[in-house]
Amino acid sequence: MLSIEHLSKDMGEFVLKDATLQVNDGEYMVIIGPTGAGKTILLETLAGIYPPDSGRMVLDGRDITDAPPRERRISMVYQDYMLFPHLTVAENIGFGLRNQKVAQPEIEQKVAEAAQFLSIDHLLHRYPETLSGGEQQRAAIARAVVMEPALLLLDEPLSALDGRTREKLRRELRRLHDAYGITVIHVTHNFEEVFSLADRVAVIRGGEIVQVGTPDEVFRKPNCEFVANFVGVENLFRGTCARKEGLSEVTIEGVKMVSTALADSEMVCVTIRPEEILISPQPIGSCARNQYSGMVQEIADHGVTVRVTVDCGVSLVVLITRQGYLEMGLAEGDAVFVAFKASSVQIF
Amino acid sequence: MLSIEHLSKDMGEFVLKDATLQVNDGEYMVIIGPTGAGKTILLETLAGIYPPDSGRMVLDGRDITDAPPRERRISMVYQDYMLFPHLTVAENIGFGLRNQKVAQPEIEQKVAEAAQFLSIDHLLHRYPETLSGGEQQRAAIARAVVMEPALLLLDEPLSALDGRTREKLRRELRRLHDAYGITVIHVTHNFEEVFSLADRVAVIRGGEIVQVGTPDEVFRKPNCEFVANFVGVENLFRGTCARKEGLSEVTIEGVKMVSTALADSEMVCVTIRPEEILISPQPIGSCARNQYSGMVQEIADHGVTVRVTVDCGVSLVVLITRQGYLEMGLAEGDAVFVAFKASSVQIF
Amino acid sequence: MRQPNLLKAVTVGVAACLTIFIIILLLLVVTHPSPAALLSSITSREIQFAVYLSIVTSVASTVICILIAVPSAYALARYDFFGKNAVNTIVDMPLALPPLVAGVALLLFFGTTPIGKGLAEAGLVFVFTPLGIVVAQVFVNFPFMLRIMRSTFESISPRYEYVAKTLGCTDVQALWQVTLPMATSGLIAGGVITWAKGIGEFGAALMLAGATRMKTETLPISLFLNMSCGELELAISAATILIVISVASLYVFERYGGSTSL
């Protein structure tokens, strides 16, 4: 288990402020945040590249705060591979084992195994520059896992790859994690990687970790306006909140919404995820507690999905599939009905 | 109207091969293609930066093939703005008018109008480096449109911007086009820009224009395997085709599908867009001609949408909303039913 | 326990020793004569003449270097043409060529070829004249200007010019209105280093223009002549002036050209 305790580091342009985080054994932790949020500096401090200004890091009960990188049992994979260009793929993968003075036959065997697992065994004698981006990243991952690290750090490992390669390698990472039960911290700004990989996700902003939880918790129940905005919550309103029958009733510009969430204060922020709102030209016969009639303001066609903005006192954005959209035959100016459950209304 | 006739240009790394395209007056043409497909070289040849190796360009009846750039009435906006750093925003926007020896008061008035339209009138006395990316791109667009060009070329104008700014500026482009009826060629690799902006879309590959049509035509009826793959068609199969009752019946690994499309040859490619396939744990009571039962192979959660892969003899990818997914409570290994219309099956 | 960074200590130590050694050397020269002796030497007719001749020749050679190097650098940065690689290598030649050899080559050119003799008959005498000093400085130093301007032009995207051309500029106007203003700091850095090198030029000038007191006596030649005949006060004051000029130009160069490469 890794505990990061009140870790701070000021590098001028990038900072880490009092970051505290626990990663359990075998957990796949994804850290997500905007550019410049301090994601890379966190990983590099963990790897021991810079000494922290304050705070501690404890890995499997061992305080590694002042240990040099080579004694930490932490491996790192960068976005741009960082394969040593003067070494072959096999020499790259075996680099760490050679430093540990492992016997040559054992190195060869371990390299071959890792390469086979990542389907690059046919590339072992090539030099990195002759490989595609996806192949290079596989080699970099092999070089990291062959060390059998206690913790694997991935710094936007898929960001430099194109769509298809990225998806393939994402599956490989999942498979690698499942097969070896390796503990991973994976930094990204891509939401899809959160949903397909993360056991838990941490949101980082300006060097601070602002929320940690399962992907569902973080994306459905952001705990502050920054997270809500960052994870792309479209329907974000401010209103006043009152208790009513064990539920909360929020009033936003005269429109009342019922929520199962309970607020701490009277002034609250409210979000409803666009894909959790039902829309129909006919009144909706459903048990949803929040039902409104309104008018279609704007329709934005994104290909697979269609975003419909409905004015029902407040402007609600509703996300539907293109097929649903075509079936309903919606047009701007149409009268429509929208509905969503009390449990879909997040308050913070 | 712009006619590009059999335009070829070989620049070594990038080529243009016998490109032919017509853009009508006031049309918003989006050209889409993978990196290195020759998108930029096409625009730069149109702007007169390089002479073509062969072919002609005719703009509003005038053969501009050999005209120098300054006599073409074509303006250009690049991805990375290319604002002149030693000039203020106002001087940048007025740069072209000053070259045309327009009187200073008229320059000032036109610059002010363009800046106001693009909401950068408060930035006119600043230097480009002090502006955000979105503001810089607005200034670059203003600098181009203030020339009242017969044709406006946009080279991935939104690619360098972050999500929110990109969406805002996309709306601005739409508004600009609607307000001035300007003829636009917009090059991108982003599909959302196609759907939200394009009157027509052209797909370019290796310097060749492989398909032209409305976004719906191109995305629903790709005319070749490359376009199908490129626009991200997930369900792409090869099969043999036979005529039957005015419809086509395609056999793919033993599975038969009915299509309203008619094929030219016996060996065909077939696509079905994932969002046009219905999925349900119960048999689907619908008039869809193609109905199969199968088993859920894999579920990939992308946040807003969920991709379900169903094995029903062939592997079908089905795209549903997260809400629909949660309501159905699907899990890997479940038995399900899928259905899609004959008109959803594209043949080429 | 946090470990001291050995590699950093050693490498920074080497750099620091080097720096201190250079500072000591410069201070040694500057503080060698008494201030009074330095002042009287600097105000002597001979040193005054050397300063005057050095400034005139180096300014002239810098201007000529700019006029030659800017177009050449632009051609090398922007255009593809037959033999470009050869041109790129050969215009760097004077960098690797000892200045003395360059001077001998210029001497042969102006002294023995029909072109040189023609120029001399037309009144342009380069051998053993101040004109020769200018030519020697130009030939030895233009590669610095050219390399700096080439890398400056290469760092400016040609798309600025493309945009300027769609906005009504001819090729020349696009260069003049857009690229050159954007290249200002490269021009300043290149000009200053070329000028400083010109003032310090010795070997090539010695061969072509000779070392004649009060005729082709620039500051380095004066330093050489006075060292040879033991006039240490005069020699050191010439050296002091040269050090001041070098320090000042290097400061300007690092300021404007820190990012450009030589």
Next chain:
Amino acid sequence: MRQPNLLKAVTVGVAACLTIFIIILLLLVVTHPSPAALLSSITSREIQFAVYLSIVTSVASTVICILIAVPSAYALARYDFFGKNAVNTIVDMPLALPPLVAGVALLLFFGTTPIGKGLAEAGLVFVFTPLGIVVAQVFVNFPFMLRIMRSTFESISPRYEYVAKTLGCTDVQALWQVTLPMATSGLIAGGVITWAKGIGEFGAALMLAGATRMKTETLPISLFLNMSCGELELAISAATILIVISVASLYVFERYGGSTSL
């Protein structure tokens, strides 16, 4: 009608003229003596000695430059430390300083200071000896090596070293196993240009080591001495050898260091 590109014609024209002028100059020197005279000069004892002394001193100075410049360049490229900007500027100083002045400064250092006298008593005499030639070459030329290695190290992401350290390397091992092998072409380019400059060094060596026939007579000194006393054949053959060396080194430099900056 397609218009001719005036700007391209003019700028490429200037570059081409410059190239042709340089080639003519080099050919003038090389073809000046008859092949027989050249051969007999080159095999003369004096030129043989000059070649031998030039090669020994320049190889020694290049090795010393590498030993000084590589750690300093690494410190400047990788670490932040107090006074880094000052160090960066001052180690470029010899670039702007006329070699003659550098030579005078070294002469004062080794001839008049306690350190210099101490070294002389210990048997390390630099004034008017071949050792002085080596020191003069090192002082004038290490900035080239340093600048090339600094820009080479800067072009190699420190993340390669970070990865190497997580894979079990110490700081020194990461430098030795990863960064230095990746810097090979910079090392070759820098070594070759430093060597070529060392062979051609004249001004600083003249001041510190003097021009003594058959004692401190390197090729440039030989060229100078023989030009002074009218031995044109010997002078030109020294120049010819220097040209051959320059052309060869420039070729190697452009090959390996085309992308690195001086």
